[in-house]
Amino acid sequence: MPKNKKIILVVTGTRAEYGLLESTIKEIMKSKKLELRLLVTGMHTLKRYGLTINEIKKDKLPITKVVKIKERSDMLDALAQEIIGIKKYCEKNRPDLILVLGDRDEPFAAAITGGHLGIPVGHIHGGDVSGAVVDDYIRHAITKFSHLHFTASKYSRQRVLKLGEEKWRVFNVGAPGWDNLKEEKYLNRQELADKFKLDKNKKWFLVLQHPAPLENISVIRQITPTLKAIARHDAEKIIIYPNSDTGSDIIARTINNYRGRKNYHINKSLERKVYLSFLKHGDLLIGNSSSGIIESGFFKLPTVNIGNRQSGRETGRNVIHAGYEEKGITRAISRALSADFRENIKMENNIYGSGAAGKKIVKILERVAYDHKLLAKKFTYAKIK
Template structure:
């Protein structure tokens, strides 16, 4: 998606941040069907194999659970390149990302989990405990380090004045529920449409199956409601994190609503099953993708007292330093892994 005009050509932000890009691997087909995504994944495997052959990396560091990440992992496994995996051990029962994530864990050699529970789950999958580290969520690091935009600068960056209430909305398809994206998002739009004196800031979905249905609905809604709604293909890291601090709530089903948003003590309305199974703090309000439930959850979130000190299970924003230290201190990685069996007491 970084290389696609449809998703904002976000590779440019990487270079603007000072990171040279050694290879650009074009894999994304202009399709959000199951066939199109599978073909993109096949192209990714071919392309990663060529890149690894040329670059000869000592280690491949992968984050998360997307299909292209799976392609990068499986190709590295076959090439005999050690893999360090970030954000393993988590659950997202409503998306096929869940199975992809656990598959990447079994191909990886170093594991950097975001919580102790996730670390234990990686060990439960048979990984040696000494290779699994609880470092917290790496997405929190930039919240501490980036100089975020104040209200005036943020308004200037999006070309809109914030209103009395402001909601940031990101909704992705639930990939294990075929062709439900449009119906679910319609329910969300109906709930949002009832709000008055509220600015609705939409960020568009990723390249998951049926994502274009949501894009079309966002475009139509913003076109018909220019006084209260605005949309962005990608806000970028700085504007996105800056936006959260100025919002009254974040609405949708993105993992960011579970991991990054609570660090600002901003409430999240988490819709449906896409993130089901993740550890959630006190600022998360769950609901099903039904208009009445979404409306009630938004009302609860808007009554949330931001001054209240809430629990947040994902660390304190120094994951990158911990990961770097482990990799530096790892002298040798044995790619021949042994399965770690958890002791159990058989029934008598």
Template sequence: MGEPAIRKVLYITGSRADFGLMKNTLIKIHSNTSLDLSIIACGMHLMKEYGNTLDEITQSDFNMDIANVTFKKNDRSSMASYIGELICSLVKKIELIKPDILLLLGDRGEMLAGATVGAYLGIPVAHIHGGEKSSTIDEAVRHAITKLSHLHFCSTEESYNRLKKLGEKTENIFITGAPGLDGIKQNILKSDEIYKIYALKKNEPFVILLQHPVSEELGNASNQIKESLEAIKSMKIQCIVIYPNADAGSKEMIDEINKYSDDENFKIHKNVERAHFLSLLNTGKALIGNSSAGVSESSSFKIPVINIGNRQKNRQSAKNVIHCDYNKKDIIKTMDFISTNEQFKKTLKQLVNPHGDGSASQKIIEVLIKKEINESLLQKQITY
């Protein structure tokens, strides 16, 4: 494959989460004269019940296409079928776009579908956030994407070493840091603006609840979110509740969340735009749930995180993250600890985010422009 004067980069996005993390990097790719960016949106972006997140992509002025594939039901078989259907749709879209590089982030099913298509079509796949441990099906999917990918942009040295152990060539692994940290404090709203926008009582603290279903624990999804909601209710503290992702089990969680809509302390939102979400982290008392933001972005704002359950338990994180079970009493006990323990409060002040310094975009762009695309890159072999 010859190296074109301008390289066409295609990014696939399936949710508010990955697009929010990548937006700053995508803007920089879009404005770089050596790169030509296209985006394919699918999945959760097309589901109005999760907040019309496609609008944010449309407003960003990117060259965008849509793979009109979403979850048909809220169960595991639908998740598996969704990946298969998306592969079929992406083949047609990608053959028309003819990208030089396919860019993916994380461990979602959309990224697995994209990596599969890229590998079979002979298109180099560049994967961000490979080599990270988590738990549940997410970890297996992340490592599967790694083995289908040709370039690896990892956030930490720990992830770099894990990719080497997975048999990836060191010349194709780059420690860039997490792109979600780039420009993370550029558009932060002032505290009084946040209180006004979200109709919060002035001078009273609030927490953020963002909790997703776990595929191996679907039968417990409703009870798991209920334990969190009941804990927060008992604390008599204001709470911004954000709908979970669209994975199996989310409908049951949303039904449970909506039971609290009449409680004045709960402010329920289908979606919160990224600048607002980061502003909430900057102002809030704690982040509660199992969002990846708890292990990635949170430490940049020195906000305590109560990480519930197994979804993020094995992820590399800073010392602001306290793990607890899906249990009302445990959550209340942990909240009391982060509110009263003076040593923990001192630790927060000294936090350094382990996932980078906010310069990932430029490092990623440099590789996308300069890395030679040849048979050695495309014909993958394990290194041992």
């Protein structure tokens, strides 16, 4: 490896975040000025979430280090294990920068490690606002541990600046979830129907709902109305396991009660290509995943966003918000399936960039000076009088 190449350690912990990082990872691999190191941890290493590290291996990306998490670990236990594992790796193999995305325990662990070891951290998707969830706390904490910020929208950039970050550190690159969506080779509807034994003449509902532990109702009362509402429709229900947030086991057990029922298809995980193919060919997305806010807009897919987990994000016209009441969710589904609604969202404007976030991020990483100025953060808060 040429000495002038800068080593970028990309940390990934979940199926969803890996899909968002993929374009940036591949751009780093093509760069003549950067050298990729890929550390895999978190949900990727857990059987109960589909052992999604295999998706990375299938994509033939070079995995440098695996930090395994013990099965049945809760989020705090996982965070502790991730910090220890990432710390040990970075002490022996010091990178020039740690690159993370999002608002989960895995990027948080990496950012904490970088901050304490004096390693610059680059953060993608900072400045977003979800809602009444711990994700916001983690995301903004990662911002304060980070030295370069790659935001998905102009409003997210403004929030990062309001958190006291210097302007020269903050770049609005757009959402990496839009990268390569035009060029992706999707499965067609018939291929999906064959693969999952679906009736292609019925409506297809894609369901992905994560726990929202800070809500004032229990997790079981969050997911039950959703399942009751979709049961009213003679549609194919493709249901995906939630992430590993507190309460995920409750949701997993609840949706597993529907396993084996007609028109119900329960999946621990879906490969990103398959998931995106469902966004392209499906009729409705229901739940509270950020993909219902960001990627669904690219496909003009009607989305029913449930609860407050994503309530703070900028949304397109394809998104209908609903609470945790069965009647409200049912009304939202009916509206989303209407011909008028589908026609109205066809002219949706793009609020999340041009689909070139990965390229923009790598160009910035190539030109930045990896010096004391990058590490020595100054905060731009107004003086207290």
